Amino acid sequence: MSGCRAEADEELGYAHETTGGPRTEAVQAAVTGHVLTFTGTALVAVYAFDADGGELRLAETVRSPGGPYALPASYPLSGRSPVADAFRSGRPLWLSPAELAEYGPSAPGPESAAGLSLGVLPLGGDGRGLGCLVVVDEAPEGIDADRRAFLELYAQHVAAGLEASGPHGRPEQRALAGSTLDRLQVGAFVLELSTGRMTADTPTLELFGIPLDDFDGQVETLLASTVPDDVPALMSIVEPGRLTPGSSQLAFRIRRPNGELRWLGLRCRVQAGADGTPERMLGVVAEASYLRPTADEVSMVQRLSAALAGATTIRDVGEAVVSALRDPLRARRVAVAELQADQLVVSILAPAEPTAWPEVWRSQWRSEFPDAPTHALPTLAETMRAGHVGLWPPGADLEPGLSGIGPGGLAVLPLPANGRIVGVCLIGWEQPHEFGPEERSLLTATAGLVGQALVRAHALDAEHELATMLQRSLLPRKLPVLPGGVAVTRYLPATMGLEVGGDWYDVIPLSDGHVALVIGDVQGHSAAAATIMGQMRTAIRAYAVEGHPPDVVVSHANRLLVDMETDLFATCAYVDLDMEEGEAWFVRAGHLQPLLRRPDGATEELTIEGGPPLGVVAEAEYPMTAIGLSSGTLVVLLTDGLVESAQLDLDDGVQQVRERLARADPSDPGRVADELLGSAARRHDDVALLLLRYDGMRVRPIRARWTVWRLPDAVMHARRFAARTLRTWGLEGELDVVLLVTSELVTNAMVHTTGEVHLNITLTADRLRIAVSDHSPRTPTKPTSVDWEATGGRGLLLVEAVSHAWGSVPLSGGKQVWSDITLSTPRDSGQSAAGGQDR
Incomplete structure (x- = not known):
């Protein structure tokens, strides 16, 4: 040599x-x-x-x-x-x-x-x-x-x-097989990694069907004869950028100049220089016709390859391996795990019952599947370091964590990709199993396929997680606490495809005990759809808080989307719910009909007259439909990803959701939402779900209203109205604070705005709200520092000092500044108060 x-x-x-x-x-x-x-x-x-x-x-x-x-x-x-x-x-x-x-x-x-x-x-x-x-x-x-x-x-x-x-x-x-050496056509080569120059002997070139005079010393010349499907695996071994010191082996196919398909076996060793950097590769190539798979084995590899091609998550890869190998090989147990540091992060175990696996696996069964430390499985760790398929016959001397997986035989498949071991697949047999060379070849080929798929799925999982994070950042982080009801939401990204979608939802507290429920879906899955989704959610929230009625809110959003000059459209369902009276006003823009679950368990798909999707017709009309709700009613808004797919008709999907809704226990809205999502593992579209249980208010608010005329003594009249109202309600203990807040808010409106000014006083179970509205959209600004010798600038500081909370919200054509005062003695349902006033 x-x-x-x-x-x-x-x-x-x-x-x-x-x-x-x-x-x-x-x-x-x-x-x-x-x-x-x-x-x-x-x-x-x-x-x-x-x-x-x-x-x-x-x-x-x-x-x-x-x-x-x-x-x-x-x-x-x-x-x-x-x-x-x-x-x-x-x-x-x-x-x-x-x-x-x-x-x-x-x-x-x-x-x-x-x-x-x-x-x-x-x-x-x-x-x-x-x-x-x-x-x-x-x-x-x-x-x-x-x-x-x-x-x-x-x-x-x-x-x-x-x-x-x-x-x-x-x-x-x-023992007496004989004639092995003469059947073994074998050649050798040396690859200098620094230059990429290859020296190959004549038998190597003969195996590839390359004349000696035609070989230019380049790896690419040999790769040109390799079957395209096998090139990635071969490149992962011989490509300089992926090499690490150690040994590797691979079975691959070449096509000789005469069209003959030949199986070759490659075994090579990378030698490092003095600094530890890979310096050159020594390789031996042999004719391996005995590795030619049978028709059944070819079919098995083809099925696995097809399944892995469609695997977009690590879980998908594991399920494809189990489906392709467990039954055909008559194996009892199959496990697929990623290697992260010194930990095996299991993606799937079959069977999934903890009792079917050794104690070292059960001891760390924290979630659906366990994580197994490699230090507890030294034979497994050594096999992964070597990078070769390991086969142990029945009764092999193994640590309990492995022997219990395959008492009748165990195969450990290190999963290679990009020049490193990224995971492992374990296949165990309960009954005695005999390993043949064809099966070893099959498992080696399988390991290469699974390793590449695992890396690809890991990257796709990371990309999908990034897209999901982007979409979730555009949705509400938390829902408000509602008086007289409980709202819950669920959002599930699609498992098919990696682009961010346009489903959204929102729960918007409004004035006078109202709340707006919104759900929508922008056409398509792309960054543009996510952008439109964020703009629509923001716009609808702004229009709703301004105090517009539901049909006007949706009409404004429609015109906004039309003016954006985008090719995308959006569907939307909007509900304005009076939490005091239980009256709900529905508006629908091309969206699915809402669902109701009555207190007696009966479900109903509402018939809401609707308009076209947002962004289609500039002057579209969106009629309102009023529905009365009784205490204990569930209102369900959803997107079509939950009820429609290539395998599920829309009507059938809605009927399935209604059946789950009827069986659900309304006492736990979160569990109801989970049950409505079902157990579908693969979704072709995003799913958004908004569910509200209307309970009604235990103590209904009392309101009084006063129009402040622009007279020299306007503030005095406002104070008298506030005092008279509190005495009527039996709240003399809060009188001084209320009069102070009323004076400051009314004075601020009279001095800095024009037009009508309105004073609203609302009494709830434990709070008293003083709200002053005017026709100026300018939000009052609290001074950062105050000269106490000045005559102005201290009003908002006083309001902040005596209030539980205060703020400003926009209204149609103006704003409302409010202050909440905590009652010294909260009301309960047994207390009475006189009705509100409106002047």
Whole structure:
């Protein structure tokens, strides 16, 4: 080998011995020349493990004629010999001539054979050793590091070929399989990572069907022959930017110039420089026709690939793996988990019952699925570090956290992507399961598909979370506390697609005990739809707070959207509910009909006369429909994502929601909302839901109103009205504070505005509100500092000092400044008060 010695490929005249039967001298010479030239040694042999005899038996030998050495026919596994020691330890054994001589008669050759170096490489692993590959070299300095690396990779190919040559899962029946070396067409290459230059020997180029003179030393020349579906996986191993020191393996397909489809196996090792940076790659490529899948396996991979193509979340990836592998492989348990730091974040377990999994998994079952620490599963952690599929037969010696998953056999699939391990898939069998080479190939191919899908889904999940965060930031963070009712909302983003949608809702407290309920849906899923949604919600809230009636609020919003000159439109349902009287005024702009649940459990889809969607017709009319509500009634507003999809007709969806609404317990509105959402896992559209339970006010407010005429003694008359009203209501204890607030608010309106001024006094269960409205839209501003020698500027500071809360709200053509005063003795339903006044 030594840099891929292709020039010696044509040398013949060597001997090949095998238990596989006689063959012609030309075939023997060709095979012998290829094997010895590739390994760069004078002898190559395969010892296979014979379980019945407890020994390693010589199965195949390729050697140069006339060499001063010979190999024993077998080695007892219990004895001391280089072959037995390497097999028991499971690690390669490299012996210099001096070290080989210390073994005495057990060494492979007579004692007089001086100057021989020896390499013994175990074949197989995962608790199922197949035997050993023995190489004898005549170089007295021993086998150098590069040749050792190539031989270790070559041994892995020999092990795969030996495993494929015998009955599946029966190591003792492979002992006499033979003719593995001559069937194994193998080549080697060296890739310099700093320059991207590749040196490949002649067998490698022959495997790819590339003439020696046509190879330009570029990786892309080999990739051009690779089946397009397999290029991403191959690039993840050979692309310099993704490499990390260590070993990798991959089965892939190429298309030769004559159209032949050929399976190749690649095993490579990245070597790092002195600074730890990957410096070059040593690789061995072998013909692997035994990996060609059966029709059933091809179908399984195709189904999995199709399912993963449509997976947009990590949960989707896990469900696709379970669906594609669990039943076809007759497995009992399947788990898929992401690797985050030293923690396995489980995306799915099948079955999902905690009792079906070992204790280490159940101990951290915090939510739907547990997180498992890798330090509690050392075998799993080691397999993930190695990056190779791990297979353990029935009864393997594993830690309880793994042995309990697959007592009849366990497969651990590290999931590779972008040059790293991103997760793991575990497949466990309850009954004894035998692993064959085809199944190993299938699981290896599956791991590559799942790893790439997991990374893609993780990115999509992050993007979807970002879009959801954007949309939620445009919705109300919390709902107001309503007198006489409870409102709850739910919003669920679509699981299909990643763009932000335009569904919105709002609950807007209004004056005089009214509340506005709004729900809407902007056409499409895009940033533009989200922008329109935010503008519509803000506009409707502003129009509602100004005191416009429901039809005017919706008409104003419609004209605003038309003036935006956008191609998008929006549907909307608006309800103005009097929380004192239970009278609701509905306005509908192309939206779904509201639903009601009466106190007796009867549900109803209201028939609300509506207008076109917002943004379609500038002068559209939106009629109002009045509905009376009794205490205990549920009002439900929703968007079409809940009741309509490609698989669900709108009428059927509405009927399903009504049935859930009828069965729900109205005492818990939050639970009612959750039950209305149902259990649909995949949604093609966003879902917004607004639900209000109308209870009615236990203590109804009392109101009094006074029109303040612009007279020199207007403030005095306002104070007299306030005093007379409080005495009538029996609230003399609050008289001084109320008179102070009345004086300051009325004086402020008379001095700084023009037109009519109105004084409103409202008594609720525990509060007294003094409100003064005028025709100036300018909001009063509290001074930041006051010169106490000045005659003005102190009024609002006094109001703030004596009030529980105060503020200003816009009204149609003006504003209202209000102050809330807490009652020293709250009213209850047993107290009475005289009716309100209106002057």
